Amino acid sequence: RNSAEKFEFQAEVSRLMDIIINSLYSNKDIFLRELISNASDALDKIRFLTLTDKEALGEGDTAKLEIQIKLDKENKILSIRDRGVGMTKEDLIKNLGTIAKSGTSAFVEKMQTGGDLNLIGQFGVGFYSVYLVADYVEVVSKHNDDKQYVWESKADGSFAISEDTWNEPLGRGTEIKLHLRDEAKEYLEEGKLKDLVKKYSEFINFPIYLWATKEVDVEVPADEEESSEEEESTTERTEEEETEDDEEKKPKTKTVKETTTEWELLNDMKAVWLRSPKEVTEEEYAKFYHSLAKDFGDDKPMTWSHFSAEGDVELYVRRVFISDEFDDLLPKYLSFLMGIVDSDTLPLNVSREMLQQHSSLKTIKKKLIRKALDMIRKLAEEDPDEYSNKEKTDDEKSAMEEKKGQYAKFWNEFGKSVKLGIIEDATNRNRLAKLLRFESSKSDGKLVSLDEYISRMKSGQKDIFYLTGSSKEQLEKSPFLEQLTKKNYEVIYFTDPVDEYLMQYLMDYEDKKFQNVSKEGLKLGKDSKLKDLKESFKELTDWWKKALDTEGIDSVKISNRLHNTPCVVVTSKYGWSSNMEKIMQAQTL
Numbered sequence: 356r357n358s359a360e361k362f363e364f365q366a367e368v369s370r371l372m373d374i375i376i377n378s379l380y381s382n383k384d385i386f387l388r389e390l391i392s393n394a395s396d397a398l399d400k401i402r403f404l405t406l407t408d409k410e411a412l413g414e415g416d417t418a419k420l421e422i423q424i425k426l427d428k429e430n431k432i433l434s435i436r437d438r439g440v441g442m443t444k445e446d447l448i449k450n451l452g453t454i455a456k457s458g459t460s461a462f463v464e465k466m467q468t469g470g471d472l473n474l475i476g477q478f479g480v481g482f483y484s485v486y487l488v489a490d491y492v493e494v495v496s497k498h499n500d501d502k503q504y505v506w507e508s509k510a511d512g513s514f515a516i517s518e519d520t521w522n523e524p525l526g527r528g529t530e531i532k533l534h535l536r537d538e539a540k541e542y543l544e545e546g547k548l549k550d551l552v553k554k555y556s557e558f559i560n561f562p563i564y565l566w567a568t569k570e571v572d573v574e575v576p577a578d579e580e581e582s583s584e585e586e587e588s589t590t591e592r593t594e595e596e597e598t599e600d601d602e603e604k605k606p607k608t609k610t611v612k613e614t615t616t617e618w619e620l621l622n623d624m625k626a627v628w629l630r631s632p633k634e635v636t637e638e639e640y641a642k643f644y645h646s647l648a649k650d651f652g653d654d655k656p657m658t659w660s661h662f663s664a665e666g667d668v669e670l671y672v673r674r675v676f677i678s679d680e681f682d683d684l685l686p687k688y689l690s691f692l693m694g695i696v697d698s699d700t701l702p703l704n705v706s707r708e709m710l711q712q713h714s715s716l717k718t719i720k721k722k723l724i725r726k727a728l729d730m731i732r733k734l735a736e737e738d739p740d741e742y743s744n745k746e747k748t749d750d751e752k753s754a755m756e757e758k759k760g761q762y763a764k765f766w767n768e769f770g771k772s773v774k775l776g777i778i779e780d781a782t783n784r785n786r787l788a789k790l791l792r793f794e795s796s797k798s799d800g801k802l803v804s805l806d807e808y809i810s811r812m813k814s815g816q817k818d819i820f821y822l823t824g825s826s827k828e829q830l831e832k833s834p835f836l837e838q839l840t841k842k843n844y845e846v847i848y849f850t851d852p853v854d855e856y857l858m859q860y861l862m863d864y865e866d867k868k869f870q871n872v873s874k875e876g877l878k879l880g881k882d883s884k885l886k887d888l889k890e891s892f893k894e895l896t897d898w899w900k901k902a903l904d905t906e907g908i909d910s911v912k913i914s915n916r917l918h919n920t921p922c923v924v925v926t927s928k929y930g931w932s933s934n935m936e937k938i939m940q941a942q943t944l
C-alpha cells in the first residue's frame with residue numbers, strides 16, 4: 356500500500372524472528388496459546404480501565420469481553436480477534452517491533468544455546484511465535500484513543516503500518532490474521548484448534564469462540580412416500596400413544612442433517628480458585644500453574660495452597676485484573692511464589708495508586724504471608740526425610756515416600772529467601788526460623804532444623820551454640836569447637852555469607868538465646884575450678900592485657916572453652932565475629 360509507513364525491526368527482534376522462522380523441530384502449537392494469552396491480557400486491561408471510566412467499555416458488541424477464532428480455508432488465513440484494549444499507532448510501533456523488551460536478548464541467547472522455544476511467553480516476546488506458522492501476519496487494531504490501524508510484516512526485517520480504510524471496523528480490540536505457511540495447514544482444521552484451546556488455554560477467563568461448522572437437525576416438509584412409511588410404523592405403537600398422536604395431528608415433516616456455521620464456545624471459564632479446593636484435582640492445579648506462570652515446560656509446581664479468607668463476604672466476585680506485579684501483595688522474600696488473589700473487598704473506583712494504599716490490601720498481604728509460610732512448613736512435615744516426622748510410623752512414612760527429599764530441594768532453591776525473610780520480616784521471624792536448615796557438628800552431613808537441635812540439647816544447656824565461617828571443613832577444625840565437642844555439645848555451622856547478617860536479627864528461638872561460640876559470653880555449665888584458676892592466673896592475665904593494650908584488646912580471661920589449644924582470640928559480644936570481618940573486608944576491597 357502506498358500510504359503505508361515502513362519501519363525496521365529492532366536488531367534483537369529481527370534476530371529473534373530469524374530464530375523462530377528457522378526453528379524446524381520446535382512445537383509450533385504454542386503460537387495459539389501466546390495469541391490467546393495476549394488477547395486475554397488486553398481484555399483484562401479494558402476491564403480494569405472500565406472501573407474508573409464506564410465509557411471505556413463501549414456499547415453493543417464492542418462491550419463483549421470475548422475472543423473469537425475464525426478460519427478462512429480458501430485463503431489459508433487463521434484469525435484471532437479480541438475486544439480488548441487495542442493498540443494505538445504508537446503502541447503498534449512500540450510493542451511489535453521497535454523497542455526491544457528486556458527479555459528479548461535473554462531469550463535470543465537462550466535459544467542459541469539450545470533453549471526451549473516453549474518458554475517464549477516467559478520472556479515477554481510471545482507474539483513473535485506467530486512466525487512459527489505464518490509467513491505473513493497482519494495485526495488490525497483499534498484503541499479508544501486512536502483510529503484503526505494495520506500492522507503487517509513478512510518477517511523480512513521490516514514492518515509497515517497503515518491507517519485501516521478497507522477492513523471491517525473492529526469497534527475496539529485487535530484482530531491478528533495469520534497467513535499460514537503451507538506446512539502449517541493443519542491449523543485450518545477446527546478439531547486441531549479445539550484441541551489446542553483445551554490443552555493450553557483452559558484457564559483463560561474470557562469466552563473463547565470458534566466460528567465452527569456444525570451438523571444440525573432441521574425439520575423439512577416430508578414428501579408423501581415418507582409420510583406413508585411413517586404411517587406404517589405407527590401401526591406398531593401402543594394404543595395410548597396413538598391417542599396422543601391423534602390429538603396432536605401427525606406432523607408432516609422429516610428431519611435432515613444440514614451444515615451451518617456458528618460460534619462455538621471452547622472453554623468453560625470456571626475459575627479454579629472459585630471452585631472448592633476439594634473438587635480441584637492435582638492435574639488441574641498443575642495446569643493452572645502452567646497457564647499462570649506461562650511455564651509450559653515439564654515442571655510441576657512444588658506445592659500449592661488454595662484458600663479463601665474467612666469473614667470476607669463472597670456474594671459476588673469482581674474478577675478484575677489489578678496488578679500483575681505481586682509487590683503490593685507479597686514481600687520481596689516470597690517473590691518465588693506465583694498466584695492469584697481474587698477479592699471483592701477492594702474499592703475499584705479509585706486510582707491504582709490509592710488502591711495500593713488501601714487497608715484491605717494490607718490485610719490480604721498479612722494473610723498471604725501466613726498461608727505461604729504454612730504451606731512451606733507443610734512441605735517439611737510431609738517429607739519423610741525431615742525430623743518433624745520422627746514420631747511417624749513406618750507405614751505412614753512409606754505412604755509419604757513420594758514427598759521424600761522435597762524439603763531439601765525447596766531449601767536448596769529458596770533457603771536464601773527464607774533467610775532474607777528473617778532479616779526483613781520481624782513479625783514472622785519465628786515462623787521463618789522454623790523453616791531454617793543447616794548442618795551442625797552432629798548432623799553428619801544432613802540438614803538440621805532448630806527444633807531438632809533443641810530436642811537434643813544437653814540438660815542444663817541454655818543457649819543454642821553456633822559458629823560462622825566460610826565452609827564446614829574450616830569450621831570443623833576450629834579451636835572454638837574443642838571443648839564443646841569433648842563435652843558433647845552440638846554446634847550449628849553457618850557457612851553462607853548471609854548467615855552473619857541473619858544472626859544479627861535472629862536473637863532467640865523458643866526462649867533460647869543464640870550464642871556464637873567464637874564470641875564472649877560462652878557458658879558451659881558450672882565449673883567450680885574456674886574461679887580458683889582465675890585467681891591463681893590473675894598476675895599472668897593482667898600482664899598480658901597490659902602487653903597487648905595497644906592492639907585493641909578488651910580483656911584477657913581464663914575460660915573453660917578450650918581443650919588442646921592454649922589460647923584463642925575471642926570477639927566481644929556486640930562486635931563483629933572474625934568471619935564478619937572477613938566478609939566486610941571482601942566487600943570493601
Ligand code: ADP
Nearest residue numbers: 393394397439441442450479480481482483529
Ligand atoms: P507480552 O505479552 O509478554 O508482553 P508479547 O510479545 O506476547 O509479550 O506481546 C507484546 C506486546 O504487544 C504486549 O505487551 C501488548 O502490549 C501488545 N499486544 C500483543 N497482542 C495484543 C492484543 N491482542 N491486544 C493488545 N495489545 C497486544
Ligand code: MG
Nearest residue numbers: 392393481482
Ligand atoms: Mg504475551
